[in-house]
Amino acid sequence: xxxxxxxxxxxxAVYALAAMGLVLTYKTSGIFNFAYGAIAMICAxxxxxxxxxxxxxxxxxxxxVLIVVAPVIGVAMERLFRPLTSVPAEIQIVVTLxxxxxxxxxxxxxxxxxxxALPSIFPTSTFRIGTLRVGYDELATLLLTIGLGLxxxxxLRRTKFGMATRAVVDNRDLSxxxxxxxxxxxxxxxxxxxxxxxxxxxxxxxxxxxxxxxxVLLVIYAFAPAVLGKLVSLPLxxxxxxxxxxxxxxxxxxxxxxxxxDIRLAFPYAALFVLLVAYGGRLKEVRSSFRPLRSPPPRxxxxxxxxxxxxxxxxxxxxxxxxxGPQLSDVTLGVIFAAIGLTLVVLTxxxxxxxxxxxxxxxxxAFTVGHLGGAHGAGFFPAALLGVLxxxxxxxxxxxxxxxxxxxxxxLATMAFALLMDNLVFNRPDVGGGSTGMPxxxxxxxxxxxxxxxxxxxxxxxxxxxYVIGASVLRRGPIGRRLQMINDxxxxxxxFGVSLTLTKLITFAACGxxxxxxxxxxxxxxxxxxxxxxxxxxxxxxxxxxxxxxxxLVGGALVAGAVFGVQLFPIPATVEQYIPLGVALxxxxxxxxxxxxxxxTVRIVKYLSAVLQRxxxxxxxxxxxxxxTPHRLVDEQPSVPTPAGARV
Amino acid sequence: MSSDTTVELAVAxxxxxxxxxxxxxxxxALDGVxxxxxxxxxxxxxxxxxxxxxxxxxxxxxxxxxxxxRVYYDGVDITSWAPHRRGRAGIARTFQRLExxxxxxxxxxxxxxxxxxxxxxxxxxxxxxGREVVQGVIxxxxxxxxxxxxxxxxxxxxxxxxxxxxxxxxxxxLLLLDEPSSGLDSRETDRFRxxxxxxxxxxxxxxxxxxxxxxxxxxxxxxHITVLDFGKAIAEGSPDEVRDNxxxxxxxxxxxxxxxxxxx
Numbered sequence: 001x002x003x004x005x006x007x008x009x010x011x012x013a014v015y016a017l018a019a020m021g022l023v024l025t026y027k028t029s030g031i032f033n034f035a036y037g038a039i040a041m042i043c044a045x046x047x048x049x050x051x052x053x054x055x056x057x058x059x060x061x062x063x064x065v066l067i068v069v070a071p072v073i074g075v076a077m078e079r080l081f082r083p084l085t086s087v088p089a090e091i092q093i094v095v096t097l098x099x100x101x102x103x104x105x106x107x108x109x110x111x112x113x114x115x116x117a118l119p120s121i122f123p124t125s126t127f128r129i130g131t132l133r134v135g136y137d138e139l140a141t142l143l144l145t146i147g148l149g150l151x152x153x154x155x156l157r158r159t160k161f162g163m164a165t166r167a168v169v170d171n172r173d174l175s176x177x178x179x180x181x182x183x184x185x186x187x188x189x190x191x192x193x194x195x196x197x198x199x200x201x202x203x204x205x206x207x208x209x210x211x212x213x214x215x216v217l218l219v220i221y222a223f224a225p226a227v228l229g230k231l232v233s234l235p236l237x238x239x240x241x242x243x244x245x246x247x248x249x250x251x252x253x254x255x256x257x258x259x260x261x262d263i264r265l266a267f268p269y270a271a272l273f274v275l276l277v278a279y280g281g282r283l284k285e286v287r288s289s290f291r292p293l294r295s296p297p298p299r300x301x302x303x304x305x306x307x308x309x310x311x312x313x314x315x316x317x318x319x320x321x322x323x324x325g326p327q328l329s330d331v332t333l334g335v336i337f338a339a340i341g342l343t344l345v346v347l348t349x350x351x352x353x354x355x356x357x358x359x360x361x362x363x364x365x366a367f368t369v370g371h372l373g374g375a376h377g378a379g380f381f382p383a384a385l386l387g388v389l390x391x392x393x394x395x396x397x398x399x400x401x402x403x404x405x406x407x408x409x410x411x412l413a414t415m416a417f418a419l420l421m422d423n424l425v426f427n428r429p430d431v432g433g434g435s436t437g438m439p440x441x442x443x444x445x446x447x448x449x450x451x452x453x454x455x456x457x458x459x460x461x462x463x464x465x466x467y468v469i470g471a472s473v474l475r476r477g478p479i480g481r482r483l484q485m486i487n488d489x490x491x492x493x494x495x496f497g498v499s500l501t502l503t504k505l506i507t508f509a510a511c512g513x514x515x516x517x518x519x520x521x522x523x524x525x526x527x528x529x530x531x532x533x534x535x536x537x538x539x540x541x542x543x544x545x546x547x548x549x550x551x552x553l554v555g556g557a558l559v560a561g562a563v564f565g566v567q568l569f570p571i572p573a574t575v576e577q578y579i580p581l582g583v584a585l586x587x588x589x590x591x592x593x594x595x596x597x598x599x600x601t602v603r604i605v606k607y608l609s610a611v612l613q614r615x616x617x618x619x620x621x622x623x624x625x626x627x628x629t630p631h632r633l634v635d636e637q638p639s640v641p642t643p644a645g646a647r648v
Numbered sequence: 649m650s651s652d653t654t655v656e657l658a659v660a661x662x663x664x665x666x667x668x669x670x671x672x673x674x675x676x677a678l679d680g681v682x683x684x685x686x687x688x689x690x691x692x693x694x695x696x697x698x699x700x701x702x703x704x705x706x707x708x709x710x711x712x713x714x715x716x717x718r719v720y721y722d723g724v725d726i727t728s729w730a731p732h733r734r735g736r737a738g739i740a741r742t743f744q745r746l747e748x749x750x751x752x753x754x755x756x757x758x759x760x761x762x763x764x765x766x767x768x769x770x771x772x773x774x775x776x777x778g779r780e781v782v783q784g785v786i787x788x789x790x791x792x793x794x795x796x797x798x799x800x801x802x803x804x805x806x807x808x809x810x811x812x813x814x815x816x817x818x819x820x821x822l823l824l825l826d827e828p829s830s831g832l833d834s835r836e837t838d839r840f841r842x843x844x845x846x847x848x849x850x851x852x853x854x855x856x857x858x859x860x861x862x863x864x865x866x867x868x869x870x871x872h873i874t875v876l877d878f879g880k881a882i883a884e885g886s887p888d889e890v891r892d893n894x895x896x897x898x899x900x901x902x903x904x905x906x907x908x909x910x911x912x
Contacts, residue, residue: 297753297798478772481760484751492747495709496764496818497735552751 003132004249010138012245013145014203018222019229019237020149021196026231027169028189031081032408034096037219038103039194040201043070044210045111047202048118058121066198074194078187084591085172089407090354091594094547098587100216101544105580107212113577115211121202141203148199149238152192156234161188169232213537220419221248223412224271230283244268265423273401273416280404298475298484309468312558316461320454327569332457333525334565339460339467339518341546341557346471347511348543349552350480352487353402353504354411356539357418360398361512362519363426363534364391369520370438370529377451377524380443384520388513395512399505418536426531437530440523450524460521464561467514471554483507548586550596559598661720662687662822662855663708663739668717670703670879677703678714679879685822690848690856692866692887695876696899701859702744704876705826708857709741710734721822736765740820740854742811744827750800754791754810757799758782758817765818785813789843804831812843823847823854829862837865844869867891875899 018036026032033039046069050061077099084092107113122137156162167175168182176182200222201215208214225240244267251264276283316335320328344358368387373380401413426432442451443459450456474480485493486503494500523529542560549559567579586597593600665683669676678700685691693701706712708719710731719727726734740761749757762778763769769778786795789809794802799810808828815823825844829837847853848869860866866873866887873890875883877899883890890896 297751297756478760478763478770478775481749481752481756481763482770484756485749485760485764488749488751489747491711492743492749493764494731495711495735495739495741496761496814497732498764499730499732 001250001253004253005246006132006134007138008246008249009242010135010142010245011207011249012242013142014200014241015222015225015244016238016241017145017148017196017203018200018219019225019241020152020234021193021200022222022226023229023231023234023237024152024189024196025077025186025193026226028165029078029081029186030085031092031096032231032412033077033193034093035077035099035103036193036197036222037216038100038212039070039073039197040204040219041210041212041215042073042103042107042201043194043198044118044201044205044215045107045116045212047198048116048205048210049111052116052118062121062202065202066195070194070198071191074191075187077194078183078190080588080591081190082183082186087591088594089411090348090352091590093354093408093411094543094551095588095591097540097544098547098584098590101540101580101587102584104212104216105577105584108577109581113212115209118202118205118210120206137206144199148196149234152234161185165189217419217536220272220415221268223416224268224275227272227275227279227283227412230279244271262424265427266420269416269419269423273413273420276405276409276413276416277401279409283405283409298480301472301476313465320457325453328453328457329525330568331565332453332460333522333568334561335457335460335464336518336522336525336561337542337545337564338557338561339464340515340522341542341549341560342464342467342471342554343511343515343518344542344546345551345554345557346474346483346514347507348546349550349556350475350487351483351504351507352406353399353507354407354414354543355398355508355511356411356415356536356543357398357421358511358515358542359519359534359536359539360418360421360426361391361394361515362522362538363421363432363531364394364512365516365519365521366440366523366529366534367426367431367433367438368516369443369523370433370440373441373443373520373524375441377441377444377449380441380520380524381445384443384517387516387520391512391516392509395509396505398512399508402504402508403501415536418539422531422535426534432531432534433529435530435532437528437533440527440529442524442527443521456525460525463518463521467518468554468558475554544583544587547590547596548583548598550599552595553599556596556598661685662722663857664720665704665708666718666720668704668707668714668719670700670707670712671715676879678707680717681876681879681881683874683881685855685857686872687821687855688848688851688853689871690844690858690869692870692873693857693859693876694861694863694866694873694890695882698878699876699899700879701876702826703879705741705824705857705859708824709739732764735818736767738765738819738821738854739824740765740815740818740822741824742808742815742826742828744830744859746804746807746811748799748802748807748810748814750798752799753796754799754802754813755782755786755795757810758785758814761814762817781817781819785817789813789816805833805836808832808836808840812840816847820854822857824857824859826859827861828858829860829865837862841865841869 018040022033022036043065047061047065050056050064051058080099081092081095084095120137122140124135124137126133126135128134156165164175164180164185167178167180168185172182200219204215204218208218221244222241225244226237228240229236247267248264251260251267254260255264319331323331340358340362344355347358348354365384365387368390369380369383372383372386398414398417402410405413432438442456444450448455450459482498482503485498486500490500519534526533545560545563546556548563550556563579563583567576589597661684663685665681668678668681668683670678681700681704683693683704693704695701703712707714710726710729710733713728717727718725721734721737721739726737749760752760759778759782762781766774766778768774786792789812791809791813794806794810799807802810808831812825812828829840832840844856844858848856858866858870870887873885873887874881875890875893875896882895882899883893885893
């Protein structure tokens with residue numbers, strides 16, 4: 001047992017470093033940095049490129065990464081998030097996720113996208129303490145981390161900067177009045193945090209291998225330690241990191257037992273989930289306001305959007321005669337992705353319950369039809385319905401944390417849930433077919449066979465049309481109003497007789513069930529499903545694409561589906577790799593417009609066309625009082641057809 | 649009100665708070681406070697900042713469970729009822745800090761509240777009735793021009809009126825108003841006073857409880873006033889009695905310096 005504890009101390013030290021880095025920026029700027037692992041990843045890649053590819057000495061490459069690259073990222077992050085310190089938590093989360101996606105998209109463009117081995121920066125030879133073999137690299141890592149932790153503690157406790165930091169943490173505005181420059185405090189915190197991230201990447205990669213996904217997941221191991229200190233206590237974060245390392249290491253000892261192996265895989269996420277739910281309402285959002293996101297009120301479907309819908313539908317109906325079979329398959333996936341996206345629009349955009357676990361429901365639908373759909377798809381629809389039935393209790397389970405948590409903490413809890421589903425359910429070979437996945441057959445219903453590409457396309461299109469019409473009708477009815485109530489003011493909603501518990505749980509379950517059904521079709525569209533297709537990364541991509549399209553708009557889900565479909569097209573790799581980068585940048589743009597960049601663009605185009613229409617023709621005298629025009633962007637008066645007798 | 653309230657009295661009163669004590673850790677926010685709201689009348693709840701008015705409000709609406717004491721509504725002990733259950737039973741309120749459904753139009757704010765208060769409202773049952781009620785309230789409060797605007801873009805004065813309308817839409821038996829005139833100019837306050845008197849004069853109207861800093865408004869409209877100071881009810885009676893009560897005068901004079909801050 002003892003050797004495992006010692007080894008655990010070494011890996012725990014790195015988690016402690018990551019946890020402290022996360023806490024530092026959350027304390028000082030109110031931003032929980034979901035991109036932490038991605039920053040670690042990009043730093044590790046840069047280091048690998050400098051040292052192992054360009055052959056630079058370690059003594060040059062290390063400072064370049066830790067004194068130049070990481071601090072530059074830190075300064076950029078501070079600048080990016082400075083205007084976002086008092087916006088709703090949901091925007092902060094989405095923007096950090098956008099940064100995560102940005103670095104993941106950047107890596108293949110700069111560094112080629114291949115997994116690498118990164119040798120340790122310390123000598124890997126070992127020495128003996130009694131019967132115990134200890135690597136010099138492990139010992140050095142531990143000592144380095146303890147040194148940095150102590151240094152940080154001294155910096156915060158014993159220096160003027162530390163005093164300023166605590167002033168900013170207590171009250172940003174007051175400390176600004178007292179002459180503390182809160183931006184500089186935040187900037188230093190971001191720089192230290194990113195330098196820590198760089199170190200974490202360089203220290204963790206030798207053992208784990210370096211690619212653009214695994215470090216992001218590995219750093220999530222540090223989330224539970226950070227939450228242990230309620231995201232504000234550095235000592236508890238440090239302690240939590242060490243404990244995480246030790247527990248995981250001790251569990252390795254009994255890894256041959258399948259149950260223990262599962263427990264070990266699930267522990268970091270289960271700990272995160274349990275801590276969040278246990279702390280519940282005692283977790284405070286440091287800075288983000290409790291104001292809900294303001295979205296434009298739903299209006300009766302206007303003539304123009306009705307016409308747009310009809311045109312889109314006609315285009316979709318004649319599409320099979322215009323494109324080739326493989327392309328139609330890609331379009332089909334985009335269509336069904338849009339339906340999945342719509343379930344997230346309802347859950348996150350309308351009901352305000354952010355979820356990073358929506359693709360877990362896709363997985364439930366997918367693997368249920370994978371097992372029970374039958375070789376010729378005859379059992380597809382019964383199996384899909386069973387998937388829907390399974391999704392309902394799972395949806396209730398994901399919804400449980402929402403009764404006590406909101407914003408950032410709900411996002412973390414749903415993320416933990418998605419990762420638990422990945423590791424405990426989908427990754428089981430008897431569920432998800434193991435790494436090879438499983439074939440999925442296209443459905444058949446009585447006399448109708450949807451095996452052909454075209455017929456399956458029409459099936460998916462039909463489902464999407466039903467989802468879109470259903471959501472649009474719900475949005476404008478009592479249920480839509482009910483969801484908006486719990487989004488805008490849970491307090492007022494409950495005083496007027498709305499049971500928050502019931503409403504949230506039903507919403508989670510219903511959106512999960514709808515996603516599971518769409519997920520069954522998604523699987524049939526791909527004709528093959530493996531656990532990685534429904535992993536947390538897929539949930540993340542879904543959220544990012546929906547946010548890009550417009551998180552509270554039905555059209556937002558359609559845009560998400562379109563972007564997803566386009567990515568599948570056979571486009572040159574040089575172009576293709578820029579699509580995720582564009583998506584990431586678009587999502588980061590949400591910082592300036594919560595409704596999403598697409599909705600913003602539409603508004604600007606409408607505004608410009610309105611201006612152009614009003615512009616005087618040559619020879620015509622400009623009409624006076626043009627001031628009215630610019631206001632329209634800000635204070636748009638909905639031109640709603642009034643119900644009979646409503647207005648005098 | 650004294651602790652020996654008889655049961656008959658409790659039934660005649662729409663809402664009765666008995667011996668309410670609320671402690672936040674070591675802080676005693678309310679200390680054995682009694683309070684009653686009577687049908688067809690407006691009861692004022694006043695006191696300096698930090699006296700415990702909003703805390704007592706939160707106890708009445710179920711946001712907060714008292715450390716000690718009972719709350720009776722129509723003679724039924726509702727102390728442990730969740731807020732939404734009280735809402736359905738006919739307790740409606742407005743908020744000191746506006747809590748509008750900012751993503752809905754004014755009309756939909758009112759309609760949503762109505763739907764929440766009736767059984768089956770969420771599936772659209774009796775929705776024609778709801779639209780009629782909402783239309784009536786909108787005309788009564790003269791909100792026609794605002795009806796199809798987003799509630800998120802209203803001024804404070806308009807917002808307070810919409811909150812009142814939203815509460816009235818639920819046809820409440822008990823209406824709790826938390827500083828409804830703060831942020832209103834004098835013209836808006838006058839209009840608010842007229843509406844309030846109209847609500848109270850309605851024989852089928854709700855019992856009204858008014859937490860308010862505007863003493864002019866309180867003295868004008870209230871039939872009965874309870875004064876809180878440091879978590880205790882220090883006086884109770886008609887506006888005239890309360891005005892002349894030396895304890896009240898000293899509580900208010902003593903609190904004059906910090907009178908401009910916000911109330912908890």
